[in-house]
Structure formats: C-alpha cells, structure tokens
Amino acid sequence: MSQLTSSIAIINKSAPYGSSNGQESLDMAMAMSNFAQDVSVFFIEDGVLQLLLSQDPAAIDAKAYHKTFKALEFYDIENIYVCRQSLEQRGIKSTQLCIEVTLIEHDDLSSLLASQQHVMSF
Template identity: 70%
Template sequence: MNKPATGIAIINRSAPHGTSNGQESLDMALAMSNFGQDVSLFFIDDGVFQLLSKQAPASIDAKEYHKTFPALEFYDIENIYACKHSLQSRGLQVSELCIDIKLIEPEELSNLLTCQQHVMSF
C-alpha cells in the first residue's frame, strides 16, 4: 500500500528579481507553515539564484527578500531542495547560498513531488 500524499511543494523556477514570483512563493511558504501545513521548497532552473547570499536588489529598487530565507527554520520548513544540475550549469557553488539546502539530481524531483498533496510552481 502506498503512503498517502501529504504536504505542499512550492517549486521556484524564476530568477529572484524582475517578477514577484520569488517573494510570493516565500510568503506562501511562511503562511502555509503558520497554518500547520508541511511545506517543501524546491529551487530549480533560474530559481537557484534566489538562494544567493550576495544580492543587490536595492540597486533596482527591489526588496531583499532573500534575507528572510534563514528564518525558514523557525517556521519548521526543513525540506529545502536545490537542483544540483541547475546550480552547476549556472556556475554556482553551495557555499554561495544563504541557507543550507539538500542537493538533488533532476530525476529525484519527480519522486519527491509524488509525495506531495499539492504542488505550486512560481
């Protein structure tokens, strides 16, 4: 018997600035966690840029929402994944990220998403 799907997966595919997708996905994750939901965050494609610790969004009049990522642990959001291939293909290192993440291979993404009751993509 298969384990029933639980939780909410939030997939971040967008670069951190130029759209509000990153800020909105973070706000959703925090809000859902406040309501007792099990939230997992996934950063793939250009979404991995959201995790960079050195950003200068003020230069384009954007918010520094990346500074909120370290607070995820206080919201009991522990399942934070980044695609290893996405990081490598963009020349990024794990040491450049603002939080600890679990590196996953692209093929692991679908396996992890099947365990989720809801999937949202930004």
Template identity: 45%
Template sequence: MIDKKSILIINQSAPYGSSKARESLDVALTCSIFEMPVSLLFIGDGLYQLINNQSPDALSMKKHEAMLSALPMYDIENIYITEEDLESIGLAENDLAIPVTLIQRDAIASLIQQNDSVLTF
C-alpha cells in the same frame, strides 16, 4: 486527528523582475503558520533566489535573504536544489544564503509524488 496536507512549492523564477519569488516565500510562510508541512524546490532561474549577498538596491527591491533566513523559524527545512542546476550556473553550495539538500534532476518526480499539493512560481 486530521493529517495535515503537505505542499511542495517549486520556485523557477528569478528573484527580481517580477513578484513571483517573493510571493512563493509568502505562500510558504503562510502554509507553515497553518502547520502544513512545506517543502521548497528551487530549479532553473529560481536558484538565483538563493545566492548569498545579493544587492537589489539598484532595482528598488528588497533582498530575499531575510525571508530565506526565517524559513527554519517556520519549520521549513526541506529545501531542495538539483546538482545539475547548481553546476550549470557555476555555483557551489557555500555560495548560497541557506542550507539546502542536493538532489538529482530525476528525483523531482518522486518529490512531487510525496506531496499532496504542488504550486509553481
């Protein structure tokens, strides 16, 4: 039996204004289809991807909430944010569209080391 390579996808881009946020979720779902263990880390501006009830209609873009809500169906349940980033933008966990695991910023290095591959968007 071959061990599946784990992947950590670091999301540090705002949800709108570029295609990076959507591409990162596409990569996560695709990796999961191939049964790769996927973890997501949202840091900095990437945290804005998780805010509940967004209205990107004025930008002619689709909401991320539908893709985010599909993550558990693809067995993507390891979703991390740092407490520091959450506090810095003045949000609480209940402002987010999906459940997350809060970690300290100094735990990021350990999270990276636990995975075979890391992609940053």
C-alpha cells in the same frame, strides 16, 4: 479535534527579480506552515538564483527578500531542496547560497514531488 496536515511542495523556477514570484512563494511557504501544513520548498532552473548570498537588489530599487529565507527554520520548514544541475549550469556552488539546503539530482525531482499532496509552482 485534530488538524489535518497536507503536504505541499512549492517550486521556485523564477529568477529573484523582474517578477514577484520569489517573494510570493516565500510568503506562501511561511503562511502554509502557520496553518500546520508540511511544506517542502524546491529551487530549480533560475529559481536557484533566489538563494545567492551575494545579491544587491538595492541597485535596481528592489527589496532584499533573500534575507528572509533564513526565517524558514523558525517556521519549521526543513525540507529545502536545490537542483544540483541547475546550480552547475549557472556556475554556482552550494557555499554561495544564503541558507543550508539539500542538494538533489534533477532525476529525483519527480519522485519527491509525487510524494506531495499539493504542488505549487512560482
């Protein structure tokens, strides 16, 4: 009996702190990967802030979950997309991110999401 694989897009739009969206999306991505799902992770709008290398969440008594993004490769999650315009609007360079990503144009987002069977937004 073979397993059916679904493609799932997880969109991160939220800033890293102030809500649990970022941590929950990361947990969801790893959990779905464990169930043989083809997971793609997208960071747009304030979601790009989750990937900043220089974060000090201890200053606000929060967990540094951004360090866990490096584990995505162990879960075979290789499709990690970041909106170039979202980075530029926030004055962030790709070298300031905690993991390697694929930069995409905002205009390409729709076509990439259309190729997914399921889309979840956080």
